[in-house]
Every structure is written in structure tokens, then in C-alpha cells.
Amino acid sequence: xxxEELKELYSFLQNPAFLDLEVEKAMQIAxxxxxxxxxxxxxxxxxRLALLSNFNLSFTIESLEYCLFQRxxxxxxxxADFGTMFxxxxxxxxxxxxxxxxxxxxxxxxxxxQELSKGYKAEALFWNSLWKNAKINNIKIFxxxxxxxxxxxLRNSLNSNLSIMQHIKNTNSELMQHYSNECEFLNIxxxxxxxGTKNWHDFRMFHLSKQPYSFEGIPEISQYLAxxxxxxxxNAKKVLILDLDNTLWGxxxxxxxxxxxxxxxxxxxxxGYISFQSxxxxxxxxxxxxxxxxKNEKNVVEDxxxxxxxxxxxxxxxxxxxxxxxxxxxxxxxxxxxxxxGYDSMVFIDDSEVECQWVKKQLPxxxxxxxxxxxxxxAMQIDRLGLFIKNKITTExxxxxxxxxxxxxxxxxxxxxxxxEAFLSGLNPKIIIEEVYPxxxxxxxxxxxxxxxxxxxxxxxxxxxxxNNKSNVLALRFVDRLNDYGIVVVIIFDFVGKKLKIxxxxxxxxxxxxxxxxxxxxxxxxxxxxxxxxxxxxxxxxSSKNTPxxxxxxxxxxxxxxxxxxxxxxLNCKVKPDNIVxxxxxxxxxxxxxx
Amino acid sequence: xxxxxxxxLSLTSVFRIVxxxxxxxxxxxxxxxxxxxxxxxxxxxxxLACEKKFSVRLNPRExxxxxxxxxxxxxxxxxxxxx
Numbered sequence: 001x002x003x004e005e006l007k008e009l010y011s012f013l014q015n016p017a018f019l020d021l022e023v024e025k026a027m028q029i030a031x032x033x034x035x036x037x038x039x040x041x042x043x044x045x046x047x048r049l050a051l052l053s054n055f056n057l058s059f060t061i062e063s064l065e066y067c068l069f070q071r072x073x074x075x076x077x078x079x080a081d082f083g084t085m086f087x088x089x090x091x092x093x094x095x096x097x098x099x100x101x102x103x104x105x106x107x108x109x110x111x112x113x114q115e116l117s118k119g120y121k122a123e124a125l126f127w128n129s130l131w132k133n134a135k136i137n138n139i140k141i142f143x144x145x146x147x148x149x150x151x152x153x154l155r156n157s158l159n160s161n162l163s164i165m166q167h168i169k170n171t172n173s174e175l176m177q178h179y180s181n182e183c184e185f186l187n188i189x190x191x192x193x194x195x196g197t198k199n200w201h202d203f204r205m206f207h208l209s210k211q212p213y214s215f216e217g218i219p220e221i222s223q224y225l226a227x228x229x230x231x232x233x234x235n236a237k238k239v240l241i242l243d244l245d246n247t248l249w250g251x252x253x254x255x256x257x258x259x260x261x262x263x264x265x266x267x268x269x270x271x272g273y274i275s276f277q278s279x280x281x282x283x284x285x286x287x288x289x290x291x292x293x294x295k296n297e298k299n300v301v302e303d304x305x306x307x308x309x310x311x312x313x314x315x316x317x318x319x320x321x322x323x324x325x326x327x328x329x330x331x332x333x334x335x336x337x338x339x340x341x342g343y344d345s346m347v348f349i350d351d352s353e354v355e356c357q358w359v360k361k362q363l364p365x366x367x368x369x370x371x372x373x374x375x376x377x378x379a380m381q382i383d384r385l386g387l388f389i390k391n392k393i394t395t396e397x398x399x400x401x402x403x404x405x406x407x408x409x410x411x412x413x414x415x416x417x418x419x420x421e422a423f424l425s426g427l428n429p430k431i432i433i434e435e436v437y438p439x440x441x442x443x444x445x446x447x448x449x450x451x452x453x454x455x456x457x458x459x460x461x462x463x464x465x466x467x468n469n470k471s472n473v474l475a476l477r478f479v480d481r482l483n484d485y486g487i488v489v490v491i492i493f494d495f496v497g498k499k500l501k502i503x504x505x506x507x508x509x510x511x512x513x514x515x516x517x518x519x520x521x522x523x524x525x526x527x528x529x530x531x532x533x534x535x536x537x538x539x540x541x542x543s544s545k546n547t548p549x550x551x552x553x554x555x556x557x558x559x560x561x562x563x564x565x566x567x568x569x570x571l572n573c574k575v576k577p578d579n580i581v582x583x584x585x586x587x588x589x590x591x592x593x594x595x
Numbered sequence: 596x597x598x599x600x601x602x603x604l605s606l607t608s609v610f611r612i613v614x615x616x617x618x619x620x621x622x623x624x625x626x627x628x629x630x631x632x633x634x635x636x637x638x639x640x641x642x643l644a645c646e647k648k649f650s651v652r653l654n655p656r657e658x659x660x661x662x663x664x665x666x667x668x669x670x671x672x673x674x675x676x677x678x
Contacts, residue, residue, distance in 0.1 A: 005617075024644055028615045035615075058636055208655055209639050 009033060010040075014360060016367050016385050018067055019220040026219040030062040033069065044074040045233065050101035050139075051077060054085045054112055056210035063218055067226030072235045072344055082210060085112070089130040097137060104134050105186075105229070106143040109212055110168060113146065120170035128179055141183040142232070145172045147192060150201040184232055184391060191224040194384070227386025237367065237387040238341055240283060241332060243350035244294040244301055244323075245510075247371060247378075248280075248313065249273050254296050254453045254509030258303055264310040272375030277312035279379035284317050288388055291320040291335045293348070295513060297453065298323040300545070325513050325548075327420050328355050329362035347387055349378075353482040358423055424514065425579035427480040431519050432583045434475045434487070436466050443487045444475050447506050454507035454549045457541040457565075461492055472503075476520070478511055485511055489520060493527070500528040502538035505549075512548060518578035521556040525571050536569040537561075599623075602649075602668045609644045613637060623665030645671075 012021075012029045021029070051057055051064075057079050068075045078099040080088040085106070088094040096104065108127075115122040127143070134141050146168045176185050192200050195217050202214035213221060230236065245252045250262025250269050263277075264270040284290050290313070294301055301323045305315040315321075320338050322331045328350075336343055343365035350356050356370040367387060371378050436444045441463055448460040466473050469492070476489035488511045492503040502524070507516065528536050538558065540550060542565075557573025560566070607621045614632055627633040642653050645667075651674050661667050 024612050024647075027640070028612050031615045059640070209636075215640075215643050 005032060006036060006039065009036065013040075013070060014364055016070065016369065016387070018063070018070065019223045019384065021219055023216050023219055026063060027059075030066040030222075033066045034062045037065075037069070037074075042069075042074070044069065044072050045235070046074045047076070047103060047233070048099065048101045049075045049077050049229075050096040050099055050104045051079045051107065052085045052088060052096065052104060053079075053107040053109075054083055055107075055109065055206070055212050056082050057107075059209070059211055059215070060218055060222055063222035064226055067222045068229065071226055071230035073226075073230060073233060086130065089133065092133045092136075097133060101139055103140050103142060103229075105225075106130070106141065108144065108146060110146055110149045110164070111212075113164075113167065113171070116164065116167055120167055120174050123167065123171045124174040124179060127175065128182065131183055135182065142186055142229070143175075143183050144186045144188055145175065147188065147200070150197050186225075186228050188224070191221065195220060224386055227389050228391075231386075231389040232391050236390040237288070237347045238345040239289045239291055239335075239339060239347065240280065240388075241291045241293050241335060241346060241348040241366075242280065243352070243355065244292060244296065244304075246351040247349060248277055249304070250375070252296075252508065252510050253300055253304055254512075255447075255451050257450070257452060258300075258308055260450065261304065261308075263308065269375060270310070272378075274310060274312060276375050276378040279383070281312050281317065283388060284313070286388075287390070289319045289339060289341075290317055291339070292318050292322060293328050293331050293335065294323045295325055295328070296323045296509065297545070297547075300453075327358065327513070329359050332359060332363060332366060347382075349382065354427065354480070357482070358420075361423065362419070421579070427482060429478065429480045429514060429578075429580045430583060431489075431516065431523075431580055432477040432479065433523065434477055435470055436473050436475045436490075440475050440487050441466060444473070444490045447487065447490050447508060448492075448504070451506040451508065452543070452545040453509050453547075454505075454512070454552065455543075455546050456502065456504050456506075456549055456553075457539050458543075459492070459504045474523070476516075476523075478514070478516065489516065491520070491524075493524075495531060495533065498533050498535070500524065500531065500533045500536045502536060505538070507549075507552075509548070515576075515578040515580065517552040517556055518575045519580040519582060521569075521573070521575050522578075523582060524569075528571060534571065536571065538567055539565050540567050541565055598672055599668055602671050603664070605648055606645070606664065606667065609641065609648055613640045613644060621664050623668060624663050626663040649675075651675075 009029060009032050013033070018026060051061070061077050061079060065075055065077055078096060078101060080094075080096055084094075085108070088096045089104075089106070106127075113123060114126045131141050148165060148168055172185075175183075179185075195213070199214040199217040201212065202217075205214055206212045242248060245254075248263075250273055251260060253261050262270045263273045265274070280290065292301070298321075302315065302321070305311055305313070305318070320335050322335060324331070328348075332346070332348060336346060343363055344367075347367045347369065348356075348359055349369045349371055350359075351371045353370055356368050359366060360368045367385075369382060369385070371381060434440065444466060445461075445463055461469065461473065472493055474489075474491040474493070475487045476491070478485040478488045485508075488508040489506065491505045494501050494503060505520070507520075524536055528534070536558075538553070540553060540558075542550065553567055556569070556575055557571075558567035558569045561568050603621055603623070607619060610619045610621060610630070611617055614630065614637070619630065627638075638659065639655070642655055642658055645651070646653055649671055651671070657670070658667070661670070
């Protein structure tokens with residue numbers, strides 16, 4: 001029983017989006033965490049943090065502790081009794097000083113302003129006087145800047161000198177300008193915007209429990225504060241590892257070519273990718289190291305960076321560029337070694353559920369974010385987690401980026417192949433053999449014409465030719481537990497004497513590394529045998545791009561015939577098990593005799 | 596009565612989440628004396644969770660006056676009848 005609950009806790013801890021949980025669940029998990037914290041063996045930074053406010057923080061503490069832990073900080077938190085913020089700070093013998101904190105976080109609200117009549121300078125001086133004891137005891141102080149009261153009428157105060165809004169704005173400004181050497185100020189404007197007045201000012205909650213924000217707001221507030229504190233304590237993430245296809249541009253460049261990817265102002269989707277790239281560029285400019293981890297031919301994707309006019313991120317912005325067909329966990333390991341950072345300072349983003357689950361499993365310390373939906377939403381999906389928040393950007397940060405001019409290709413690495421194979425078969429992959437039904441005609445033609453990397457030669461069939469030769473064209477749909485990848489393979493074949501001839505075979509690069517070529521071999525073999533053929537042959541014409549196809553046909557037993565482009569297979573190749581279930585549709589029964 | 600049972604089950608699931616305890620079993624006589632961590636803070640969590648679960652507005656003063664879960668169930672039934 002208890003083991004299950006701990007297991008659930010661990011799996012939640014791995015999910016960086018605490019703020020998306022239903023508040024009741026979030027509170028439950030946070031509570032469970034605090035209860036079991038001692039059982040979780042992690043060598044995290046230990047800190048003693050005293051929180052001071054005049055409102056009730058007791059609902060928020062467990063969530064805050066949880067979110068801090070997610071950011072690598074093991075915090076022991078002390079809160080003073082309700083309403084004692086001032087006395088605790090002023091009295092040098094108070095409980096908070098007895099607690100011996102490393103950090104004090106002061107959280108005032110607009111209700112705590114003291115010098116409305118005397119003005120903002122007096123106000124700033126008042127708050128400054130509260131820090132005296134902390135400074136004497138060498139305790140680092142954080143203070144949250146003042147929020148605004150919610151009522152619009154206060155914004156339109158005729159006498160601007162007495163306006164509370166002006167007072168707050170000026171006080172915040174004065175504090176930041178003149179007191180930043182004594183106290184680190186935390187700006188929560190973005191948090192308040194995100195929560196909105198409804199959640200930030202919950203009067204019922206305030207009168208019920210003396211918590212000024214809604215119950216619903218607790219997860220987001222905890223996560224925001226934890227991110228901000230983590231950033232100030234040196235735990236901001238340092239590296240952003242990017243997938244390319246459908247992350248930085250739309251579509252797979254291996255299939256569509258540099259000019260076919262969606263990136264540009266012609267479409268809203270293309271604009272979305274431009275805008276996301278700009279966000280990533282901004283991160284880079286504030287000191288975040290960028291790495292690429294893509295399943296593509298390196299020269300193909302480099303070409304996009306260097307020559308595509310709409311790329312916002314430049315080739316030189318990338319500190320470590322990895323593009324190959326190895327599994328991503330292995331590649332991320334190499335990136336980590338090259339950049340010499342910890343896994344816990346890396347963030348990996350990808351649109352593919354499969355890739356994200358694999359990396360999460362293999363490298364649980366890396367923060368993995370699966371991008372969902374429209375590219376216009378990507379930036380927010382990352383930004384809202386506060387992983388990169390830092391109060392200060394140093395020249396050190398900017399220098400660090402330039403020093404990693406990394407463009408060494410990551411060498412062929414010994415894969416942890418058994419684990420990877422087990423993971424892939426755990427996804428229950430299936431191939432469904434379809435005739436090219438009318439709905440699939442478009443996609444089949446697109447694959448035939450546009451694919452470059454996995455294509456045997458330049459022979460293609462038009463729509464009419466496919467329709468007229470329906471029984472000689474196979475469309476394979478690939479499905480696994482996480483996704484329906486659609487039609488990813490098209491095979492055109494015919495019978496010549498006692499041989500099965502493959503006129504062409506194309507495969508979408510979306511599914512490279514899924515072992516589909518082995519399943520295709522099994523399918524071709526069956527067709528051959530059912531038609532009493534004892535050999536399969538094909539013509540492979542090398543192009544600048546189709547090396548992946550060459551590799552695949554050799555893996556499944558095709559051998560070159562003398563000095564030609566013809567490759568032959570005698571059907572006796574022992575291929576490795578692909579664990580893909582092949583579903584025959586009724587058409588397969590046709591292949592009982594030669595055409 | 597079926598309604599009683601239904602509400603009791605829903606309340607039980609609320610309590611199990613608030614206290615993070617799968618073993619909590621409620622009956623109409625359960626009171627704050629029976630659950631160790633049931634203090635005023637958790638009382639507020641319970642009220643808020645019930646408001647959400649049963650789509651009602653509760654008056655905390657009233658709720659604080661209940662002797663046991665049975666009172667709560669009766670109250671929830673009576674509010675429902677009015678809507």
C-alpha cells in the first residue's frame with residue numbers, strides 16, 4: 001500500500017507542471033511529500049527558510065516545500081504566527097531568529113503599507129528598518145514587491161499624490177533602485193497577471209482563512225515562488241535541448257526538404273514557429289545555453305540553420321549540435337558530458353510523446369517537457385514553469401555561451417540497446433497493411449514525391465497510376481500506444497518471372513529508428529512466398545540524400561548484383577526481431593497466386 | 596436511503612484526498628474526534644472541497660456547528676432539495 005503511494009509521489013515529482021494539477025490533488029501530493037521527505041534520498045541543497053507575512057501562509061507551505069524540492073532545494077520552512085510579521089522582524093529575540101534561518105522571505109501586501117500619508121520615501125525607509133536584525137545576523141533577505149488593491153475606483157483617485165496606486169508604484173521603484181544591495185526584491189507581476197484578480201484577490205477566502213488569494217491559486221503561486229527562489233539560489237536551469245522537426249519548424253525536414261518545412265509568415269503555423277524561435281533566442285541572449293538533439297541527417301538540418309531565411313536562431317547560437325539516428329537519451333548524455341553540466345540543469349523539449357517518455361525514463365533528472373498543440377503556445381508552455389528565471393544575468397553567463405563552440409559531431413556511441421528495444425516494444429507498435437484507399441491517396445503520393453532520405457530510386461506513381469495499379473501498391477500505417485503516425489511507408493511492387501520486384505519503397509523519416517524495415521522484410525517475404533517467388537529484387541539508385549535507405553536494405557539481406565544498381569534478396573536473411581505486430585487486411589489474401 | 600449512501604461515499608473520497616489517507620471510512624457518527632489531523636485548517640479545506648464536489652455554497656459558521664458527518668449529510672441533502 002505505502003509503496004504504491006510513494007511510487008505515485010515519485011512519478012508526480014518528475015512532472016514539472018505542478019501548477020496544472022487540480023488543487024486538491026496538488027495539496028494531497030504536497031502533503032504526502034512533506035510526510036515522506038526523509039525517505040527520499042537526494043543530496044539536495046539544504047536551506048532554512050523563514051517566511052513572514054501578516055496573512056495566513058499555512059495552506060501554502062507544503063506546496064512551496066514540494067516545488068522547491070522539485071528544483072533541487074531541500075527547504076525547512078518556518079512561518080511566524082499569524083499577524084506577527086513586524087514584531088518578529090523587529091524583536092531580535094523572536095522565534096524567527098531562534099530558528100536561525102539562512103534566508104528570510106518577507107511577503108507584504110498592499111494592506112501592510114505604513115506611510116501612505118508620508119509618501120514613498122518614508123515607506124521604503126520603514127521597510128528598510130525591518131531588515132536590521134537580519135543584516136546583523138547575516139541572513140539573506142528576500143522581499144516580495146507590493147501588489148495593487150483590486151478596486152478600480154482607487155486607480156482613478158483625483159489627487160495623485162495621495163493615490164494608493166502611485167504610492168505603491170513609487171515605493172516599489174524606490175526599493176528596487178536604492179535598496180537592492182540590502183535585500184533581493186521579487187517581482188510577482190507576471191504571477192498576478194496569470195492568476196487574474198479573481199484568484200489573486202479572493203475576499204471570501206481572506207475572511208474565511210486570512211489567505212488573500214484563492215485556494216485554487218496555491219499551486220501556481222507555490223511554483224512561481226519556488227522558481228524565483230531557486231533562480232536566486234543558483235538553481236536556474238542552464239541548458240535548453242531542442243528537438244527540431246515540429247518543434248522549431250513544422251513538418252519533418254527529412255521528408256519535406258528545407259524549402260518545404262513550415263516556417264515563415266505565409267501561414268499562421270509558420271508564424272507560430274518564428275515566434276517560438278524568437279523566444280528561444282531571447283533565452284539564449286540572457287545566458288541559456290542551447291543544444292540541438294534531432295533525429296535527422298546532420299547536413300540536412302545544418303542547411304536549414306545556415307540557409308533558411310526565416311530561421312531566428314542562428315547556427316552560431318547553438319553550443320552543441322547533435323543530429324543523428326541514435327536514441328535521444330544517449331545523445332543527451334553526450335551533450336551533458338560535452339557541456340560539462342549536471343543533468344539537473346538541463347531542459348529537454350520535444351513534440352513527440354515517445355521521445356519524451358524515453359528520455360524521462362532514462363534520464364529522470366533532466367526536466368522533460370512535451371510540447372503540445374499549436375506552436376503559438378510553445379513559448380508559454382515553457383515560460384510558465386519558471387525554469388530559467390534568474391534575477392541577474394551576469395557577463396559570466398554570456399561568456400559561457402561563447403566558449404562552447406561545439407560543433408563536433410557526436411561519435412557513434414554504444415547504445416544501451418536492450419533497454420531501448422524493450423522500451424520500443426513496450427509501446428505496442430503495429431503496422432496495418434492497407435490498400436491505398438481514396439483518403440490515403442494524397443498522403444501516398446506526397447510520400448512518393450517528397451521523401452528523399454528513404455527512397456530507392458526516382459520512380460514514382462501519380463494518383464492515376466496508383467489507382468490503376470491498386471493491388472500492387474501497399475500503404476503501411478504505423479500505430480503505437482502513444483500515437484497514430486498515419487501512413488509512413490509506401491511500396492510499389494510487381495512480379496517478374498519467379499521474382500518479386502520492388503519498384504520503389506519509401507518511408508517517412510518520422511519513423512526511422514522504429515525498426516520498421518525489419519517488419520517490411522517480413523511482409524515482402526510473405527508476399528513473395530505466397531506467390532511462389534524465391535527472390536526479391538530492387539533497383540537502388542544512390543542520391544545525395546538516400547543513404548538511410550541503403551543502410552536499411554543491407555540490414556535486411558539485400559546484396560548488390562555484380563556491378564549494377566540491382567540488389568537481390570534470397571529470403572534467407574535472419575533479421576532481428578522487431579516486435580511489431582502486423583495486421584493483415586483482407587486484401588492480403590489476394591496474394592495466393594502470381595498476378 | 597440511497598441518497599445518504601451516495602453523499603457519504605463522496606464525502607469519504609473528499610476526506611481521503613484532504614488527509615491523504617486511503618483508509619478513512621466515514622459513517623454518520625464520525626466527528627473531528629475520530630480523525631487526528633482534523634483541525635480548523637483542514638476544516639476549511641474540507642468545506643472548500645465539498646463546495647466543489649457538490650456544487651454548493653456552504654456557510655462555514657453553519658458547518659462548524661455540525662456535530663458529526665451525519666449532520667453534514669443531512670445538510671447537503673436539504674440544500675440539494677432546494678435547488
